[in-house]
Amino acid sequence: MALLEVDDIHVFYGNIEALRGLSIQVDGGEMVAVLGSNGAGKTTTLRTLSGLERARAGSVRFDDQDITRTAAHEIVGRGLCQVPEGRRIFTTLTVAENLALGGYLMRNRQQELRQRRDVVYETFPRLAERRGQLAGTLSGGEQQMLAIGRALMTQPRLITLDEPSLGLSPLLARAILKIVRRFADEGVAVLVVEQNARQALAVADRAYVLETGRIVLEGAASDLAADERVQKAYLGGFEQIVEEEEGREKEKEKEDPSPLGGG
Amino acid sequence: MSIFIQYTVNGLTAGAFYALVALGYTIIYGIIRLINFAHGDLTMVGSFIGWTVLVSMGLQRLPVFLAIALAALASMVVTSVINVGILQFAYKPLLNKSLLAILITALGMSIFLQNAALLVFGAGVQAYPHLVTSSGVFIGGVRISYAQSIFFTISLVLMAGLYSFARFTTLGTAMRALAVDHDAARLMGINVNRVIAIAFILAAILAAAAGVMIGLYYTQINFFLGFLLGLRAFTSAVLGGIGNIPGAMAGGLVIGLLESYCAGYLSGRWQDVFVFGVLITVLIIKPTGLFGERVAERM
Ligand SMILES: Nc1ncnc2c1ncn2[C@@H]1O[C@H](COP(=O)(O)OP(=O)(O)O)[C@@H](O)[C@H]1O
Ligand SMILES: [Mg+2]
Numbered sequence: 362m363a364l365l366e367v368d369d370i371h372v373f374y375g376n377i378e379a380l381r382g383l384s385i386q387v388d389g390g391e392m393v394a395v396l397g398s399n400g401a402g403k404t405t406t407l408r409t410l411s412g413l414e415r416a417r418a419g420s421v422r423f424d425d426q427d428i429t430r431t432a433a434h435e436i437v438g439r440g441l442c443q444v445p446e447g448r449r450i451f452t453t454l455t456v457a458e459n460l461a462l463g464g465y466l467m468r469n470r471q472q473e474l475r476q477r478r479d480v481v482y483e484t485f486p487r488l489a490e491r492r493g494q495l496a497g498t499l500s501g502g503e504q505q506m507l508a509i510g511r512a513l514m515t516q517p518r519l520i521t522l523d524e525p526s527l528g529l530s531p532l533l534a535r536a537i538l539k540i541v542r543r544f545a546d547e548g549v550a551v552l553v554v555e556q557n558a559r560q561a562l563a564v565a566d567r568a569y570v571l572e573t574g575r576i577v578l579e580g581a582a583s584d585l586a587a588d589e590r591v592q593k594a595y596l597g598g599f600e601q602i603v604e605e606e607e608g609r610e611k612e613k614e615k616e617d618p619s620p621l622g623g624g
Numbered sequence: 625m626s627i628f629i630q631y632t633v634n635g636l637t638a639g640a641f642y643a644l645v646a647l648g649y650t651i652i653y654g655i656i657r658l659i660n661f662a663h664g665d666l667t668m669v670g671s672f673i674g675w676t677v678l679v680s681m682g683l684q685r686l687p688v689f690l691a692i693a694l695a696a697l698a699s700m701v702v703t704s705v706i707n708v709g710i711l712q713f714a715y716k717p718l719l720n721k722s723l724l725a726i727l728i729t730a731l732g733m734s735i736f737l738q739n740a741a742l743l744v745f746g747a748g749v750q751a752y753p754h755l756v757t758s759s760g761v762f763i764g765g766v767r768i769s770y771a772q773s774i775f776f777t778i779s780l781v782l783m784a785g786l787y788s789f790a791r792f793t794t795l796g797t798a799m800r801a802l803a804v805d806h807d808a809a810r811l812m813g814i815n816v817n818r819v820i821a822i823a824f825i826l827a828a829i830l831a832a833a834a835g836v837m838i839g840l841y842y843t844q845i846n847f848f849l850g851f852l853l854g855l856r857a858f859t860s861a862v863l864g865g866i867g868n869i870p871g872a873m874a875g876g877l878v879i880g881l882l883e884s885y886c887a888g889y890l891s892g893r894w895q896d897v898f899v900f901g902v903l904i905t906v907l908i909i910k911p912t913g914l915f916g917e918r919v920a921e922r923m
Contacts, residue, residue, distance in 0.1 A: 411811060451801045453800065461794055466813040512811075
């Protein structure tokens, strides 16, 4: 039995059917990518898993329990936490306060709280340096680290990420995905949705391709990366590759030896 | 000079009451973007509950501090229940719908509370018992009554308590987070509906405290006192930058002072015009309030 089992869910916005019978699975300690272009239904999928949208039909099971109708805040307590699209950190609170809210459910367990926070600060030393700063004043990359750090505070067994590389430089995007890969290696399952297929496929174990609310393709990440249809639709043509490489060159010129902060 | 200081003392006392009520406007606005027009009237109801306990139920015969504490406690409990009731039955169904609908509902709740009080307590003025002596001490020609110093101190303690709660506790931090993003708060495991209810209870507790103190200080209350009180408190909240907790406190004290100077140096009849003037001026010139540059740090 997989950690997360999504079975044939249908999600509507009014009359628009955003998810049309979507099914995916994630095992414990596995990193799974969901690829799809703009409007395919990636965000809707993650919002439904987190209880922010409701499936009209189908079921979501997490850790052998039905969470299809469970309230969003309770789902977090079960061990499923989301890093939402656009980060959505609490801009008017400090970095430390944002993390404290990640620890909201364990707010009366000081020692555990401190341990979690230390883990987050070790993972993202940049956050430790900025702990007293208002989150709204952080750079895009730092905000993404905070969004991930905040989710880590909830002690998740499955962490879902909605386009974590959006708006980041290719260098930072790679660093973020690598850190996320490390969570999976440490036993926290990861479900990441991305438009940035190349980088996601490079680190994930398995992947799904989502098109207009349905899974149209699935397989090992390496197989999908080699798949002709995926290459054509998501890995871009020659021109996109040239563009990415150019970005990488530029990045190297001002290379930051440790993009996540610290020494 | 001493007359100026006298007006200042009087103004600060009234201002502390406005600040307590203003905090209710600001807390609720901060978390659900609602200007809760019923809040002034909730304070009025709180005042009447205190009056009921002290006069109708006769608790005024108990030792003064016990009597006042019981009246305040009863008032806090009843106003909390009313406020959460209003939240659940009137506002909650509209929360994610039109902002205008919920504003109009708040106006409706204001009228509802006024009429309920009119029905239960009548249209006349009710007298609060003179429990806190209006005698006091003279310092250099300025009279500071015991009532003034006690009520001002209690108000400051309540304000400090609320500020510390919002600033230093995780639950208070969650309340401030709601001002930014409800869904993101849910994703942290925060039961948003519960935190909103807690905010309504906090607002009610401060309103009840203000209501009972206003009764004891001015010794006369009627069903209509919530309207002007609400207007002054709302102006205070806007002046301090609505949504901003320290701003509401400062705004309340400033409005209390301005009003006292206006009544003292010009005429008491101009007070309300004056408060309206401040409200309109702030809304036109600096809608973010005196602390407008810190809107990034609302609440
Ligand atoms: N709040 C909403 N109201 C109506 N339609 C929506 C809403 N959110 C998303 N949609 C629609 O649902 C579909 C899937 O959107 P989304 O899940 O955001 O896609 P993605 O994240 O893959 O870009 C799109 O057609 C989008 O227009
Ligand atoms: Mg999306």
